[in-house]
Amino acid sequence: MIIHQFLTSYSYGDAIGNEAFEIRNYLRENGIESEIFSLFYHPKYSNQIINYLEYDKFSHKDNIIIFHFSIGSPVTKKFLRMPDKKVIIYHNITPYNFFLDYHRVLAKDCYKGRVELKNFVNKIDLALGDSKYNEKELKEMGFKNTGILPLVMDFKKFDGKVDPVINELFNDGKNNLIFVGRVIPNKKIEDIIKIFFVYQKYFDENSRLFIVGEYRGFERYLSSLYSLKSKLEVKNVHFTGHVPENELISYFKLSNLYLHMSEHEGFCAPIPESYYLNIPVVAFNAGAVKETMNNGGVLINKKDFIQTAALLDHIIKDLHLRKKILKSQQESLKKYFKNKTGKILLDYVRNLT
């Protein structure tokens, strides 16, 4: 059996790219030949990723190609023209209206993505969503053979070494809150800043907020966030930008709580990652977040800055509650171990052959 994967873009630190990488490794570990084909990729990965236009050389009707779908792109046409058995993993598409004020091109691509997704109906062998939420959308669009494959993740990378310098810099007794993800409008980073402002002003002056994630391409959104930051006169908010793995681990390990206020998520990888690193998670109930939380952490059903700030203070200070939350998270995490998710994937593809 040969299983290849199609991607629109592969970048380090991106959840979809990481999943493709983990799937490839898992398949290879199980004796299955597997490569990744992508439209965009950093030259650094040119030895690991192949340009999608070269797929004709690899194509065979007995092969299986898995397309990670999250945005409209020319890869869709190529994928549909191939004689191979076709599987899509739908990671959901952020509603275009989130980007209208900040990134017209991306808004257009997201809109196109939803139109393109309809083209897959009746043309593919299997449509997988990485959450029930995504699968439901697929069913509503008319896909018949659907299934759920939680994001294939390898948590071992979080056992790696921390960055000693980051540790030295920020390990100063302050309570740290963290958010991990791209600095884009649907993540509602303005809400995180507002909550942190209330938390810092009324509950803990000695606190810090890490916003760890790429902001390039969204400078206008970043600019608005900086204006908000200076308007509120909030201190100790750190936009770290894109960071290497060991720095990410350091930021995670330095943090007392993970806060997520996004209003659209197809899965949300930082939640299980925080579970693994024993950081209590407080997240807003939107998209697939509730499902990804899997009864772990604390889910906020209503956006209320003062109450959320009080909740954060309570979780950080009440060690007994913290322990209970961490215990619930450890239980919830079991669902996402690679041996389980990898097996689910293999079962799906074996049924196709």
Added chain:
Amino acid sequence: MSEIKDGCSEDFISTCKEINVEEIIDSIKKKIKEKKEIGILKQKDIDEINDMELLPLPDFLEIPNVYEPHLYPEHKMEDFEPFHLDLEKEAGIAKKILGKIRKMVYPLTRFMIRPFLNDLKNLEVELHNQNKEEIHRLKQLVPIVFQSKEYIKLLHNSMNNMIVELSKLKIEEELLKTKIKVMEDKVEFLENRERAVEKKLFKE
């Protein structure tokens, strides 16, 4: 959004069965009440934060750089034709009666009005000549008017383009300011990092 008065309800959060949500809610209420009683937390401040919205910088593409053509409608020559004055005339019985009276008094009126008639005729000739001169002068002015119209168009266009370019520059300036802030943060971070590295190295 936030109301300090009643605090939060139980559906504000949800978590696993093992955790008592009521307890958490009580604690949140207590914390908010304490802050309120001390007088640190005021509804006004919270409302201010809730109402604070992000103000996105406009997109370059959203700024139109073509002056709207509807502001310069093309005028047709008919628009400048002189208007017609309809003289009021008698009709019916009044016309007949007045006609008869006029016939009777015609020799008298002809004798009395003759000088005025001559004056009127002379005035008509004079006005006609004046009109001719004015038309001639106006015809000379037409190309200048059209030229001025084009100049005004050009002026409007250049003003519009200047506003567009200034808006773009303002956006650019705001973006550069953010970039400077980001760079300042990074420099500060790198300086701290440098110190931390030195500290770490000297320790070892």
